[in-house]
Amino acid sequence: MDRAEVIQEILDNLRRIFQAINEYSRNAEKETGLTGPQLWAIKLLDETAPMRVSQLAEAMFLHPATVVGIIDRLENKGLVTRIRSQEDRRAVDLHLTQAGEDMAAQAPEVAQSMLIHGLNLLPAAEFHCVGEGMKHMVRLLGVEHLTPRPLRG
Amino acid sequence: MDRAEVIQEILDNLRRIFQAINEYSRNAEKETGLTGPQLWAIKLLDETAPMRVSQLAEAMFLHPATVVGIIDRLENKGLVTRIRSQEDRRAVDLHLTQAGEDMAAQAPEVAQSMLIHGLNLLPAAEFHCVGEGMKHMVRLLGVEHLTPRPLRG
DNA sequence: TATAAATTATTTGTATAGCAAATAATTTGT
DNA sequence: ACAAATTATTTGCTATACAAATAATTTATA
Numbered sequence: 001m002d003r004a005e006v007i008q009e010i011l012d013n014l015r016r017i018f019q020a021i022n023e024y025s026r027n028a029e030k031e032t033g034l035t036g037p038q039l040w041a042i043k044l045l046d047e048t049a050p051m052r053v054s055q056l057a058e059a060m061f062l063h064p065a066t067v068v069g070i071i072d073r074l075e076n077k078g079l080v081t082r083i084r085s086q087e088d089r090r091a092v093d094l095h096l097t098q099a100g101e102d103m104a105a106q107a108p109e110v111a112q113s114m115l116i117h118g119l120n121l122l123p124a125a126e127f128h129c130v131g132e133g134m135k136h137m138v139r140l141l142g143v144e145h146l147t148p149r150p151l152r153g
Numbered sequence: 154m155d156r157a158e159v160i161q162e163i164l165d166n167l168r169r170i171f172q173a174i175n176e177y178s179r180n181a182e183k184e185t186g187l188t189g190p191q192l193w194a195i196k197l198l199d200e201t202a203p204m205r206v207s208q209l210a211e212a213m214f215l216h217p218a219t220v221v222g223i224i225d226r227l228e229n230k231g232l233v234t235r236i237r238s239q240e241d242r243r244a245v246d247l248h249l250t251q252a253g254e255d256m257a258a259q260a261p262e263v264a265q266s267m268l269i270h271g272l273n274l275l276p277a278a279e280f281h282c283v284g285e286g287m288k289h290m291v292r293l294l295g296v297e298h299l300t301p302r303p304l305r306g
Numbered sequence: 307t308a309t310a311a312a313t314t315a316t317t318t319g320t321a322t323a324g325c326a327a328a329t330a331a332t333t334t335g336t
Numbered sequence: 337a338c339a340a341a342t343t344a345t346t347t348g349c350t351a352t353a354c355a356a357a358t359a360a361t362t363t364a365t366a
Contacts, residue, residue: 006284007272011265013287015301018171020294035351053315066353068316073351090314090361111294112164118293119160126289131159133286134166136279140271141173141264148168188322206344219324221345226322243332243343 014137024110032107034077037062037070039107042079042096046104050083050093079103167290177263185260187230190215190223192260195232195249199257203236203246214302232256 029036037060044059045051051059057067071094074080079100085091096104119127138144182189190213197212198204204212210220224247227233232253238244249257272280291297 003273003280006280007269010272010284010287011268012301013291014170014268016291016296016299017167017287017294018174019299019302020291020296021171037352054313062352063354064315065317065355069352088314088362090359092315114295115164115167115290115293116160118289119163120156122289122293126285127156127159129282130286130289131163132279133283134163134170134290136271136275136283137268137287138166138169138173140268140275141170142267143169143173146169146172148165148172190323207342215323216325217344218326218346222323241333241343243330245344 021111024108027110028108032103034074034103034107038074041067041070041074042100042104042107045080045094045096046101050095052085052091052093056094074100174264177261180263181261185256187256187260191227194220194223194227195253195257195260198233198247198249199254203248205238205244205246209247212302227253 025036025039029039032039034042040060041056044056053067053071054064056071057064060067071080071082075082079097081095081097083093083095085093119130122130178189178192182192185192187195193213194209197209206220206224207217209224210217213220224233224235228235232250234248234250236246236248238246272283275283
């Protein structure tokens with residue numbers, strides 16, 4: 001197997017990983033009844049609530065107007081509440097309701113869990129290889145410095 | 154650095170790769186003026202035209218009704234033509250126009266190219282590590298058998 | 307202090323994507 | 337010849353996504 005073939009295989013495997021993560025997260029969407037962006041917003045709010053609309057928009061790399069719609073739908077489902085800020089009455093603090101927190105806790109991160117679990121069981125040599133391999137890929141793409149954002153579907 | 158930290162790092166790097174591919178493909182969208190799905194359809198048609206609507210829908214894992222809309226917009230832009238099949242007059246053969254082929258050729262696959270180029274220059278030991286590392290990741294996700302589909306944004 | 311400028315969230319308008327169900331045209335099976 | 341299946345499309349609905357305009361408020365400036 002020459003190098004060109006191995007490169008093809010590496011790219012194929014990268015595509016498989018992509019696909020797997022997308023499909024697992026699609027399952028999460030079906031289980032929760034939420035869309036991808038809605039689930040993403042919930043997860044972010046679960047990490048760092050309260051958040052303002054502009055702050056959430058920035059974290060999601062979306063236009064604030066888009067986030068307003070997403071929050072509207074989450075509010076209708078009783079997962080998020082808007083509370084006008086006392087210090088700055090232009091601003092709105094977004095909070096998760098109890099149901100929202102339950103949803104965030106329940107929503108599975110299947111791919112992530114599988115990787116964490118599997119990596120833990122890997123023999124040292126293989127484990128080391130995975131770590132180094134990923135580091136190389138990141139370097140080749142020139143994105144070592146990138147702040148990683150959550151995997152989404 | 155203990156194993157938990159390395160696992161965190163691996164996940165972070167996976168997120169960086171995801172993000173990089175998404176961003177590079179978003180750039181491709183801006184350059185071409187096409188959306189992600191439109192670009193994806195063009196690429197698939199470029200590989201294997203003529204294709205039927207149902208065939209393209211299957212390849213894109215989308216509902217045929219969705220693909221009809223995408224093809225409508227590509228037809229309006231003069232990139233795709235619909236030709237009623239002679240053998241089966243229910244069916245429609247999708248072709249790329251010259252402009253469509255030009256678009257497919259011009260549309261950059263930046264991330265892919267960077268990886269191919271970079272992997273080629275990698276010393277043998279590191280190269281081997283990348284290949285093995287990716288193989289492990291795929292195995293941990295249980296998707297060795299998955300037919301890889303093109304990376305998209 | 308009064309007023310201009312900037313900020314924050316929202317509304318409005320437009321386009322795309324996505325699915326399910328119904329429909330029309332055609333082909334295949336009986 | 338007629339029923340059943342197939343193929344693309346239409347229709348109706350929802351969710352994203354952005355830009356531009358708007359309203360409310362705060363900050364800066366004259």
